Amino acid sequence: MTALQHVTVTVNGITYERSVDPRLSLVDFLRHELHLTGTHVGCEHGVCGACTIIKDGMAVRSCLLLAVQSDGTNLQTVEGLRNAETGELHPIQQAFIDEHGLQCGFCTPGFLMSTLELLADNPSPTDQEIKDALDGNLCRCTGYQSIIKSVRLAAAKTSGGKLAGTHGSA
Amino acid sequence: MKPAPFDYYAPETLEQAVALLEKLENEDVDAKIIAGGQSLMPMLNLRMARPDALVDLGKIKTLDYIRQENGTIVIGAMTSKRAAEDSTLLRDRQPLLHAATGHIGHRQIRNQGTVGGSFAHADPAAEYGAVAQALGMEMVVVGPDGERIIPADEFYLSFLTTDIDATEVLTEVRAPIMPDNTGWAFQEVCRRKGDLAMAGTAVTLRLEAGSCAEVVIAVFGVNATAARLPEAEQVVNGQAPGEAIFAQAGEAAAAALDEPIADVHATADYRRSLIATLVKRCLAEAVERCA
Numbered sequence: 001m002t003a004l005q006h007v008t009v010t011v012n013g014i015t016y017e018r019s020v021d022p023r024l025s026l027v028d029f030l031r032h033e034l035h036l037t038g039t040h041v042g043c044e045h046g047v048c049g050a051c052t053i054i055k056d057g058m059a060v061r062s063c064l065l066l067a068v069q070s071d072g073t074n075l076q077t078v079e080g081l082r083n084a085e086t087g088e089l090h091p092i093q094q095a096f097i098d099e100h101g102l103q104c105g106f107c108t109p110g111f112l113m114s115t116l117e118l119l120a121d122n123p124s125p126t127d128q129e130i131k132d133a134l135d136g137n138l139c140r141c142t143g144y145q146s147i148i149k150s151v152r153l154a155a156a157k158t159s160g161g162k163l164a165g166t167h168g169s170a
Numbered sequence: 171m172k173p174a175p176f177d178y179y180a181p182e183t184l185e186q187a188v189a190l191l192e193k194l195e196n197e198d199v200d201a202k203i204i205a206g207g208q209s210l211m212p213m214l215n216l217r218m219a220r221p222d223a224l225v226d227l228g229k230i231k232t233l234d235y236i237r238q239e240n241g242t243i244v245i246g247a248m249t250s251k252r253a254a255e256d257s258t259l260l261r262d263r264q265p266l267l268h269a270a271t272g273h274i275g276h277r278q279i280r281n282q283g284t285v286g287g288s289f290a291h292a293d294p295a296a297e298y299g300a301v302a303q304a305l306g307m308e309m310v311v312v313g314p315d316g317e318r319i320i321p322a323d324e325f326y327l328s329f330l331t332t333d334i335d336a337t338e339v340l341t342e343v344r345a346p347i348m349p350d351n352t353g354w355a356f357q358e359v360c361r362r363k364g365d366l367a368m369a370g371t372a373v374t375l376r377l378e379a380g381s382c383a384e385v386v387i388a389v390f391g392v393n394a395t396a397a398r399l400p401e402a403e404q405v406v407n408g409q410a411p412g413e414a415i416f417a418q419a420g421e422a423a424a425a426a427l428d429e430p431i432a433d434v435h436a437t438a439d440y441r442r443s444l445i446a447t448l449v450k451r452c453l454a455e456a457v458e459r460c461a
Contacts, residue, residue, distance in 0.1 A: 064279075117277075
């Protein structure tokens with residue numbers, strides 16, 4: 001056991017302080033220490049994108065970060081999408097329901113967070129831009145066509161108005 | 171937890187980092203530097219790498235910049251690939267390096283991964299290897315004895331191996347500004363977008379009185395390190411551009427390779443064949459850009 005490291009991190013607007021083993025990945029930290037199990041663990045070597053979260057305004061893979069590397073950062077996970085006051089789903093989440101953008105749902109948190117970054121940067125993406133933004137997320141059951149349709153719908157619903165976007169700045 | 175245990179250090183200055191690396195080296199501790207970690211983390215998770223200690227450069231804020239100094243674009247080693255991708259300075263003044271950046275991994279990888287990390291990791295399939303060779307880039311490292319500038323052709327030694335000493339930190343990479351009237355091209359082939367390339371090519375050239383001049387051809391993903399291929403460059407230099415001469419250069423490039431890597435992704439013969447095609451296509455694309 002190596003020396004524990006102190007980590008202070010803000011997740012979905014709440015600041016947490018913990019002491020962690022340096023080899024603890026950020027995704028395991030979120031799930032096991034903070035009990036935020038919405039972020040899923042897939043391949044654990046940066047291929048599948050299921051663990052995608054927003055770190056300081058940018059989509060990153062939480063399996064390819066150590067919890068200690070997130071010290072001092074501002075994170076957003078899928079739990080932070082829903083409107084905290086009204087309980088209403090985020091327009092991106094609603095669009096994935098309306099366009100059947102998920103079947104089993106395992107990959108969905110990653111797709112939602114990658115989409116959140118895309119639409120915050122580019123409110124009206126072309127189909128090619130959607131594909132480029134999501135090429136780091138794998139889906140093994142729904143199929144990509146309905147995911148792309150979902151993103152298109154989310155963009156249509158949110159462009160013009162300001163998307164409740166990522167915390168922090170890119 | 172997937173990685174084997176390690177001690178963790180997060181120095182806040184470059185001086186602290188170098189002093190720490192020297193101390194760990196003297197104590198015979200196997201220390202590894204982590205920058206963005208987008209190559210190291212998979213290796214730790216798969217336990218292909220089991221260092222005793224990690225030295226995280228993430229708290230050193232002075233190594234994050236892209237700027238022009240005289241005729242050179244200088245990039246701090248801890249600059250994210252996303253920042254390089256979004257840099258209009260890089261896009262306008264060193265478009266080959268800029269274009270190569272967009273081919274690296276996925277958006278989520280480029281957001282976290284650093285420019286310096288890719289150079290220092292020296293994966294044979296890393297896009298920056300070919301760019302470094304094609305442009306004659308320079309790498310700046312700082313160690314206990316001060317600063318050292320390493321030209322690209324002395325920087326990459328073998329698979330995942332560079333000339334950076336265990337007590338040194340890569341702090342900056344330098345690329346010359348692309349001269350006006352220079353054509354360039356960067357292409358690679360992978361099974362899926364964002365995968366490591368099976369083969370790739372970078373080309374720069376100029377047109378003088380209707381003939382190709384100063385042709386540079388560099389390839390990556392096929393041998394232990396990226397390399398320039400003078401045998402193929404000679405085929406095109408002084409010749410009028412055209413499909414036949416470009417195809418001939420592609421054949422010369424394929425023939426000049428050391429025995430290519432053979433793995434689950436591609437056979438050696440397939441990689442050789444990809445290089446022939448990519449060199450031909452890149453030469454044509456570079457000539458288009460001269461116009």
